[in-house]
Amino acid sequence: MRRDVFFVCAGFIVLFALSSCTISKSEMEQGIKQSFQKKMDTDPDYKKYGMKVQKVTLIKAGLNSYDGFVTVLIGNKTHEIPISVKADGSQYFYETKPLAFAFLIKYNLQNLFKQ
DSSP states (O other), rough: OOHHHHHHHHHHHHHHEEEHHHHHHHHHHHHHHHHHHHHHHHHHHHHTTTTTEEEEEEEEEEETEEEEEEEEEEETTTEEEEEEEOOOOSOOEEEEETTTTTTTHHHHHHHHHHH
């Protein structure tokens, strides 16, 4: 009986330890939101636009991958920037997809003609 209780307790400890090492989708979304905003605030190529990250939405695309969007506000319009995320349970990285910032071309042209 004592041995069974020991194994059950040991199993819960291992389960707890493993679950605490796994990053959740919402934690990734929040981390990406903060990281992306920091990039928009500090990178000279993007700082001038005053982009504000509204939200990050991720959808599981594979075993260790997610696809999604970073929704940003620039001026009075929102734009969705497509991203890809790779995760291994405790770490993740993201990257924007090709032409993710193409909307800035239109934004620059519109502002050029307003002046």
